[in-house]
Amino acid sequence: MANMAPASPRYRRINEVYTPREFRKKGYASALVSDICLRLNAEGITPVLYADCANPDSNGVYRKIGFKENGRLLDTRFAERTAE
Template identity: 55%
Template sequence: MNAVYTPKEEWKKGYHSVLVAELGLLLNREGLTPMLYADQANSDSNRVYRNIGFTSCGTIAEIAFSGGE
């Protein structure tokens, strides 16, 4: 899961938590392992993810190459 977005006027209503938790459960029931990519700088969303059962498993690095043509 990536780029989960909740409009600011809908924050703190639980929509985000329910959506991510339910999708994670659905993936588990289908025998898949849910993976969630989260912004480490966003402590609020990371707390929500921990509360619904996600654990930190590593860091993704973004690497860009410029053309040499």
């Protein structure tokens, strides 16, 4: 399973790539993401993918497909402020 965010004129983000545990390491996610990328490229749209740096399996898959790291995002959370 993979989701695509709404397209901008030049880019489209692929996210929420998921394979059930019993089907992992069989090439399904690689084939799906590769196919999505080929279709986007054929439309002149550059695929973009956000990946979890802590997941070496998915990152390996994305590198094999041709994705390259182009930066990192910072996840910031704010603590709830209590009234005094």
